Amino acid sequence: MVAKRQRGIGAKISRFFRALWQGPWEPRDDPAPQIACLQRLEEIPEVLNKRYPANIRIAGLVFYLMFWFGLFYSIVMPYLSVPPHLSNDPEVHIIPLSCTSSSQFWKGKNGACGTDGEFCPEFKSDEVIFRCPALCDRAWTYSLIPIGDQRIKYRGYFIGGGDQVTEKVEDDDDQLTNPYRADSYPCGSGVHAGVISPFFGGCARISYKSKEREFFKSEKGHYGVDDSIEFLSFFKYSYYFKQLMSGVLPGGSFQQCYDPRLLVLVMNFVLGIPVVYLSSGAVSYWITSIVGFWTHTLATDPPVHVDPYDPDTLSDLISVSLERFLPTCFILYVLWHFSSRRTLFDSTEPDEKSSPLTKVFLWYPLFWLGLLNNMTFDRLPVDRLTLSDLKEQPGSILALAFIISCIGTGVVIQAYKIWLSGRFRKYLLVYALFIFGLVVLAQLPGLTLRVHHYILAMLLIPGCSTRGRTAFMFQGILLGLFLSGAARWGLAAIAETVTSLKRDDPRGILVPPEFLGYNNETGILNWKGVPEELLSPITSRLYEKYSAISLLVNDIEQYVGEKTQSVNITELFTNSTSLSRPIAKSLRDGIKDDNGNIEIYLRIGRKIPNTQVYSDFSNAGILKWPSGDFTLPVKGST
Known part of the structure; x- marks a missing residue:
């Protein structure tokens, strides 16, 4: 009896995978249905297309776009060019x-x-x-x-x-x-x-x-x-x-004090609605994408800070934008050809007519939601998908779980839609190649895999090549995310060096000196030189180059000494007027503990003599003054 039940379960599993692999008996990919209660609004674009010949419609669109461009220019350019x-x-x-x-x-x-x-x-x-x-x-x-x-x-x-x-x-x-x-x-x-x-x-x-x-x-x-x-x-x-x-x-x-970016954003969103509503899928796709790109680069999140007193900065902004615009257009064409064209296709068949209102209510607003990534998804506590960054942001794990669940839900929905259309095997092969490529890139020595959000959008948009409402939703938000990344950050590398990922964090190339302690009787603060186990022919020359010691007092450099391993803190505090005066004032008016001590923070690092080139610094040791109690810093660099 048990064996018979097991064979029945095995047969069901076998049938499931056979159906998954072969697809449905009658593949179908239905367009987004028109909204019955808004049927008159659904039919207006078709009625206008029949009433007016193509040359009149094209002329009207050109005139509208010129008016739109003039309005955009008159609002944005004064802020960027007039001090x-x-x-x-x-x-x-x-x-x-x-x-x-x-x-x-x-x-x-x-x-x-x-x-x-x-x-x-x-x-x-x-x-x-x-x-x-x-x-x-x-x-x-x-x-x-x-x-x-x-x-x-x-x-x-x-x-x-x-x-x-x-x-x-x-x-x-x-x-x-x-x-x-x-x-x-x-x-x-x-x-x-x-x-x-x-x-x-x-x-x-x-x-x-x-x-x-x-x-x-x-x-x-x-x-x-x-x-x-x-x-x-x-x-x-x-x-x-x-x-x-x-x-x-x-x-x-x-x-010229107030930033017009939100005004420009609202204006472009509103002026784009008639284009999306009345135009074909191709016109909607290209005009919305181009407007979104330039709105992002010139208004909502410019890649270059523009100083109106320096005209070159505006030229730099336009130059950088043009540098990114042409390759972005090529990628947009590929995405249109292999995915978006199917979703936004305008059929003349009565049973296959797509809903223009679906473009307006689903695809278009979600496009802007993705495009405005700096105002929407960037507000989530997830900076980059690296373990170190996730550990440093409170709430990042919960936010990441939310993001993964949303992407996973979309993947399941679109996988079913692709299967229903009879193309599951082809897309399974495509995404297997994508995953294989990512695994290979992740193994490159000295590099870290970085799937930027523009790359993620490029990978996921092909899987949204269906014609239902879910495809409108997912394609809209993914297209916006792609343009947001490409416009703001450019086509950044999918594999980056560890150094580039550190931004301005400690590099870890040179170990800062290590405090040994403070003697309150002598006033001497001691630190340890370079540990012998870290020295090699290469590192010895590097440490020799960074031969000076820099001591920070309350985050400002107050002492520089070459090849020293101690400093008299009492003399430093007494002889430096920039320290003696604020210390005396703090002992009188500052925040003191029960014993009348103020806290002074000391950090130490290395520098190249007579330059402003520094190594990493230590964490801060805490000196209680005037009692002289000294707390050694925790391990690590700043």
Whole structure:
């Protein structure tokens, strides 16, 4: 009896796989059905096609596209080419910024600003006015930046601040915020403080009048951004936001401050609806794709930051866009020929007519959802599909599970649709070759497989070559994702070096010196040289090149010594006015523990003498001052 049951189960499994391999007896691939309750709207495009000859329809489309282009140009180009200015005072200079840091404000982490921060900031004036683009609520750092003993990554980089003014700067009635640490991203800080809109950007005024501060407390932000980062020790520079119109001559106003990208986005989305609704599948596909590409590169997520004071930056943006546009068009043609043409095909047969409203309600909005990846899917806590990145982002595993489940559901649905159309064996072979190719690429020595979202879209679109509503949905979102990646990042390599994936994270090429301890009686801080097991003929020459030692105090370089293994901290703190003054002020007004100590953060690294070329630095050791208690840093580099 058991054997008979097992044979029955085996026969069912055999029949299942035979049916899977051979396909249905009567293959079918039905087009998206028209919406019965909106039948009149479904028929309007066909009625207009019969009423007006082709030359009139083409002329109308050309005129409409010219009007659309003129409107787009008149909104975008002034923002990109006309510098922001004060209407009645041309001497006022407004600095256009990106959402992240500018080298004029702060040149970078570790020793980038030189000894005692001498190269930062570059401004001679205490007050600076700047312009920020939209979407700076995501002014994140995607590379590790150390702040004291913290390792900051995958979050907004703004330290202190807040719009509840509790730290009043003397004699300034225009102060809007508490001071931010000077290396905080200005535009991200502006959104955190509520003085910059994440939707339209804007201009803001900051002052460096407060200069050094004893501490920076964490404060809640506006527009749902992260709380600011806390740093409870002194720092040489800080800035705070002021009233934008303070000191402006009567009748003056700031021009070209607001970013039109969301206006352009809404305009292009709305103006594209008639084209998708009334035009054939081919016209809809190509016009929507081309408009989407240039909307992305010139407005919603430009690959080059444009400074209107420097016309070359606008030329660079257009040049980079054109460089990516032609190969993108070739790929679009291949995708159209092998996949999208079948989905968007306009049949004249009554039983095979596709629904124009399905294009409008499913394909078109999902296309824009994918195209606006920087506003939609990039908000999920998944940066890159590497184990190290996933570990560093809270919620990444849950988000990845959601993404995989969505892709898996789509794959199952489309696999069934492909099987129903009688083409399962062909597509099984195609995707087997895709997978085999990815496995081979993953084995290349010295390289890491990187399936960018534009590549993922290219791989999945051929599997959506059916004619139902699901194909409209999946093709729309995948086509948008492809254009988003190709327009913003270019056709990036599918296999990248480990070094390129590190961005500005520690390279791990040179091991920083290792603190041994601090002697409070002598004031000597000791560190260990290069471990012998790391030395070889090649590395010895490299370490010899990086022969100087750089010591950071509270994230600013304060000591440089060549071929030394100790420094007298007491003398350093006493003899350096840039340290003695803030230490004395912090002991008086700063954040102290129960024993009256302040915390001072020390990090150590190597550098090439008389240059600004540094190795990785150590994590921060914590020195409690004046008691002299020293906590060694945890292992690792920054």
